[in-house]
Amino acid sequence: MKEPPPLRKDVCMNKKKPTYSDISRITGVSMATISRIINNSGSVKPETRQKVMGVMKSLGIDTSELSIIPRESNLIIFNVPSFDNPFYSTIIHGAKASAKRNSFTLLINEENIQDRNVDEFTALLKKSKATGLITTNQLAPHILEKLDRTVPVVQCCECIRDLDIPFVTINDVATAHMAMEHIIALGRKKIAFINGPIRYKYAQDRLKGYIQALEYAGIQKDQDMIIQLSEINFDMAVSAAIQILNSPKRPDAFFTSSDVYAAAVIKAAKRLGIQVPRDVVVVGFDNVEISSMCNPSITTVNQPRYQLGFLSCEILVKRINNDPTIVGSMYLETELIIRESSSISLNYQES
Structure with missing residues (x-):
């Protein structure tokens, strides 16, 4: 050597x-x-x-206590910001399957990691002898780097793209644009957008896709049509949808950054006697279970949630094992699932 x-x-x-x-x-x-x-x-x-x-x-540093110590556990921490959002459940199932396949144990942690608690969280990683971390949280760059100095990290869904820390996600801008093109093709021009917390990458990028699609179609952006919510909360979204549906600028379509919001729009419309999709088209995002259970069922963007979790864990295991075949960051494909909330029959078309 x-x-x-x-x-x-x-x-x-x-x-x-x-x-x-x-x-x-x-x-x-x-x-x-x-x-x-x-x-x-x-x-x-x-x-x-x-x-x-x-x-x-x-350099004069004492290395006597830095002898090679075998891995003491096969524990991987999977960090989510909230258990309330049904989006994460299938991602966790995918990560669990990969962990089991590679003889690791997956422990789910619900916590928003910020400056005030990052030291406490790194202490948890060390105390639990965790060998790696998958996070779906929106994290500040310096916090993400600090965590990666403690254990190998992989970003899932939420990511900071210019850091040397691998991620598995989707192209939210292009996917939101695709969903908007479907709405615009139905002849709808007064399209409201209900978005999640803007601190998240997905919310920022889906807003960009929404605006981009309006610009491409020559539709003027109306700031009053953009509803920015602070959390994924059904009741909060119902209230917001009722308010805008009762306004003089009543939209003829909604694009939402979450199926939870889309379901809330449908409930709000029913309360007001507004028919979906004849009077207002609704398109969601994520393809969680509620999208097919609603009446009418919700047109939505399908994210490969199981694969997001599975591949994130596969990459993490390779990082833990210092595998030279490790794959870099990945963008997974999405698809639009058209259901009743945007299926307008010829009888419904306006002249």
């Missing part, structure tokens, strides 16, 4: 304690891998470990 490169004078003469950045610059090894070596978390190639430890010794 090649000897580590000679230390630069500015590093040798620096009296401050060497940092991860110093070690990374000298070895050419990522800070996430260096962290796993120092914390004995995750798998690292023996030659990489030896190279890093050699440089650490030359």
